[in-house]
Amino acid sequence: MKPVPMLDLKREYDYMKKEIDxxxxxxxxxxxxIFGPEIKDFEDAVAAYLGVQHAIGVSSGTDALVLSLRxxxxxxxxxxxxxxxxxxxxxxxTFTATGDAILRAGATPxxxxxxxxxxxxxxTRIRDYIESSKDSGSSQVVGIMPVHLYGQPAEMDQILxxxxxxxLFVVEDVAQAFGASWKGKKVGSIGAAxxxxxxxxxxxxxxxxxxMVTTQDDGIAGLVRMLLKHGGKDKYNVDHVGYNxxxxxxxxxxxxxxxxxxxxxxxRRREVAEHYTAGLRDLxxxxxxxxxxPFPFGSDEHVFHQYxxxxxxxxxxxxxxxxxxxxxxVYYPFPLHKMKVFSGRMKVFGNLSNAEQAVKEVLSLPIxxxxxxxxxxxxxxxxxxxxx
Numbered sequence: 001m002k003p004v005p006m007l008d009l010k011r012e013y014d015y016m017k018k019e020i021d022x023x024x025x026x027x028x029x030x031x032x033x034i035f036g037p038e039i040k041d042f043e044d045a046v047a048a049y050l051g052v053q054h055a056i057g058v059s060s061g062t063d064a065l066v067l068s069l070r071x072x073x074x075x076x077x078x079x080x081x082x083x084x085x086x087x088x089x090x091x092x093x094t095f096t097a098t099g100d101a102i103l104r105a106g107a108t109p110x111x112x113x114x115x116x117x118x119x120x121x122x123x124t125r126i127r128d129y130i131e132s133s134k135d136s137g138s139s140q141v142v143g144i145m146p147v148h149l150y151g152q153p154a155e156m157d158q159i160l161x162x163x164x165x166x167x168l169f170v171v172e173d174v175a176q177a178f179g180a181s182w183k184g185k186k187v188g189s190i191g192a193a194x195x196x197x198x199x200x201x202x203x204x205x206x207x208x209x210x211x212m213v214t215t216q217d218d219g220i221a222g223l224v225r226m227l228l229k230h231g232g233k234d235k236y237n238v239d240h241v242g243y244n245x246x247x248x249x250x251x252x253x254x255x256x257x258x259x260x261x262x263x264x265x266x267x268r269r270r271e272v273a274e275h276y277t278a279g280l281r282d283l284x285x286x287x288x289x290x291x292x293x294p295f296p297f298g299s300d301e302h303v304f305h306q307y308x309x310x311x312x313x314x315x316x317x318x319x320x321x322x323x324x325x326x327x328x329x330v331y332y333p334f335p336l337h338k339m340k341v342f343s344g345r346m347k348v349f350g351n352l353s354n355a356e357q358a359v360k361e362v363l364s365l366p367i368x369x370x371x372x373x374x375x376x377x378x379x380x381x382x383x384x385x386x387x388x
Contacts, residue, residue, distance in 0.1 A: 003325035004366045004375045007201055011370050016261055023253040036249030042256040046212060049259075050186040050194075054221035056213045057247030058228050061175045061197020064211035065101035065145075067245060068171050068193040071223035072143065073105060076169070080241050081106030082142065087347065089129060090145040090173075091121040092335040093355040098147055098173050099336045101195075103345055107142065110347040111337045116354045119308070119362075120154040121146050127162055129349040143169040148177035148187050150289065150331070150364075151203065151269075151305035156182040156190045171195060174214075176305040178204040179266045188214045193224075198255055203269065203305050204262050210251040265369035269304040272367045272376050276307055279380030285387045286311045306331060309383075310361040317386055318363055324382045329364045 013020060027036065039057050047055035058064050073082045082088075088102045092111035102109040112129060115122045130141055144163055146154035156172075163170045170191030174180075178196060180187045188194025198210035213224045223240070226232055231242025277288055287310040308331065311317050318328050335355040337348045365379055 001325065001375075001378050004327060004371075004379055006327040006329055006364075006366050007368050008370065009200060009205075012258075012368070015370060016258060019257040019260065020254055023257040024250070027250055027253050033249050034246065036252070038249050038253040038256055039247055042247075042252040042259065043212075045256060045259055046214070049262075050189045050214055052189045052194075052214045053216050053218070054214065056215075056221060056224050056228070057252055058211045058213060058224075059245045059247060060209040061195060061199060061211040062097040062101060063228070063243065063245040064195035064197070064213045065097060065171070065173060066104050067224045067227050067243070068195050068213050068215075068220070069101060069105035069107070069143075070227055070240075071220045072169050072171070072192065073107075074223055074240060075217075075219050076142070084108055085139040086142045087133075087139050088143045088145055089121075089126055089141060091147050091149075091355070092337045092348075092352050093119060093332065093358055094147045094149060094173065094336065095175065095332065096336065096339065096341070097175075098145065099339075099342055099346070102145070103342075108139070108345065108347060109336070109342065110141070110349060111335075111342075111352065112349050113352045113354045114358065116358065118152055118154075119149045119358060120152065121159075122354070123155045123158040123162070125349060126159065130162065130166055132349075141166065141168060143171060145171045145173055146191075147173040147175075148180060150308050151177045151180055151303040152289070153177060153180050153182040153187050153301060156185075156187070160190065175199075176202065177303055178202065179262050180303040181301050189216070192217060193220055198251070203266060203303055204255065204258060206251045206258075207254045208248075208251055210247055210255060212247075261369075266303045268369035268371075269367055270302070272369075272371050273302075273304045273307050275373060275376045276365065276367075276380060279377060280309070280383060283384060283387050285313070286383070304367055306364040307367040308362050308364045310358070311363060312361060314361050314363050317383065320386045321379070321382055326379055326382060327366055330359075330362060331364050332362075333359055335359055 172194040174188040175197035194214040196212040228245040231240035232238030
């Protein structure tokens, strides 16, 4: 059996080569490398797809998070940054950028445990922390940043309810969930802002780093557009402490070409997930994502950016699969609250045992839109062989 990679970007390129090559050729012909026409075309296409008023291309998913938070700090407080006493609740089981963006915006991250069924933030603990912190007086919760991990939306109705009750903003980290929906609404259109990553491995990925901020709020959109180009409408006369966070024309051109395939490719990911589940559902030694997924197959809710199983023998299983030519990844090996960068700069609410256990057991299997059924079956058979 030939090797099974986590992701074969060459195969994806070959599949849409005509569209991508044409898009790149147009850029070579017009030579408008900064804020070229492809950027607005891509922004307009995404805004229409998500059902938002504004979609703003930026240089990375990390910048999308930072710019969203900075814009909210300016809009709500009239200050460039949040204060350290301003707290933003998020999950500890995510990529570093989620928590790092909160620090870079001046606030303090409050790490909450996850729901072990979905790996997303535990909504009941969000409410518990807010209630327990009311008596503190020394700090205040200003926002919630849920992460739609592995392509599965967080429980947005409950999160929004809590936010409305306590006058908090919600910024969605949508780095892994482009095209996913929560009860009919595309993620990234639900909170005050959505932050997307178009890193090459994402389910909508470019040819390098790229990202996007989405929002229904004209004020947030205007501030983000200023911040991404040094902090002003006029770069020679700026209003805020800004960044050079523009989306490149070339990246926008590639993303616009690939955008036409997003629904097809997300559908193909769900098909691969179905095959994995059919092949592995009888194993008692591992936990499958779909067993705990609240959405039925065939819906547009979960886009399966990753198909992540759990095994108490994760490291042994990963080594075994590597020997069989099967790539796997651990997303993520360390929870944020255990990282040095957050030491002394965070709050941790209660026992984060679910996150601490997940990092020891999760293993993401190869899942890509063009993965052949034979490869998926081979992966499943090797896992079954390992577990006897």
